[in-house]
Amino acid sequence: MSPIDNPGTTTKPRTKAKTKIARPPLWKVILLNDDYTPREFVVQVLKAVFRLNESQSYRVMMTAHQKGACVIAVYTRDVAETKAKEATDLGKMNGYPLYFTTEKEE
Numbered sequence: 001m002s003p004i005d006n007p008g009t010t011t012k013p014r015t016k017a018k019t020k021i022a023r024p025p026l027w028k029v030i031l032l033n034d035d036y037t038p039r040e041f042v043v044q045v046l047k048a049v050f051r052l053n054e055s056q057s058y059r060v061m062m063t064a065h066q067k068g069a070c071v072i073a074v075y076t077r078d079v080a081e082t083k084a085k086e087a088t089d090l091g092k093m094n095g096y097p098l099y100f101t102t103e104k105e106e
């Protein structure tokens, strides 16, 4: 607040070094299209692993279906890699080639 806004106050320059905490880099989880996994199965996996609701899941699935890939969400590296593996494994367990990959956000 300036001394004009609030007479009697002034702002001193900071002398003490303030520790800045860098934000951790974020990683994208990307859904890749394939020709075999049923659309409804993709939607179920998106809801279960990424906590998307029905319409968010449907939109992500359709974007991957039409464009080849779709970014689902961003997380810290560990979380992104764990979720991508969990989701890919769910497909594998059901005999589908469904694939999720991760990529560092620039």
Ligand code: TYC
Pocket (backbone or CB within 6 Å): 031, 032, 033, 034, 035, 036, 037, 038, 039, 042, 061, 062, 064, 065, 098
């Ligand atoms: N292309 C699949 C089909 O036609 C559906 C699908 C959509 C699969 C998105 C994977 O990431 C995907 N049954």
